[in-house]
Amino acid sequence: MNSRRTRILVCDDQSLMRAGYVTILSAQDDFDVVGEAVDGFEAIHKTQQLRPDVVIMDVRMPRLDGIEATRQIAGPRSAGQVRVLVVTTFNLDAYVFEALRAGASGFLLKDTPSKEMIAGVRTIAAGNALLAPEVTRALIGRYGERIRDDAAAARRAGEALAGLTAREVEVLRLIAAGLSNAEIADTLVLAKETVKTYVSRILTKLDLRDRVQAVVFAHRIGLVTPNA
Incomplete structure (x- = not known):
């Protein structure tokens, strides 16, 4: 211990x-x-x-x-x-x-x-x-559009996104919407440990430190929008 x-x-x-x-x-x-x-x-x-x-x-x-x-x-x-x-x-x-x-x-x-x-x-x-989901949704809803302000960075991020599988993109989209692993598991009808594995792979492939950076990444490249 x-x-x-x-x-x-x-x-x-x-x-x-x-x-x-x-x-x-x-x-x-x-x-x-x-x-x-x-x-x-x-x-x-x-x-x-x-x-x-x-x-x-x-x-x-x-x-x-x-x-x-x-x-x-x-x-x-x-x-x-x-x-x-x-x-x-x-x-x-x-x-x-x-x-x-x-x-x-x-x-x-x-x-x-x-x-x-x-x-x-x-x-x-x-x-x-x-990331408190309810506060995250409010933040993204008001400021999601504003952070997609760097076309070059967004293009590079889009290229990185191409390295994800379709399921990983789906999980990333739900992370960006403020869902917890348990909520993602319920939404996609997956085991919680499976979702945890997907999240880990996404962070590794995109060279992101944590879920916070994943949320910023997803909104920066337009994977989700404030009204989604």
């Missing part, structure tokens, strides 16, 4: 929010809150200094916002060892989508119940993506 504690850095410019996160997370036997940051610059510096496993990241902050901080901590040019969980209010969903594109492993709303926050951190720490 792995008894290693998850190291967490909390980044939020509001002291009361930071204190709340620290109190909730520190009470867990498997968590170790190693530090706090008040803006993106400090989050980047403390990530390098403290080497947390997970960074709880606010979006709107002074000096450097959470999106750019996420890009530098967990983006394509980063070492990729630290995972970022974005927390925000729902009316900032546009910023959340940008954060996911920047490399965040998932997001939660700031009014998420404590138990869900704790479970979310564990999900991210385990190397999985955290």
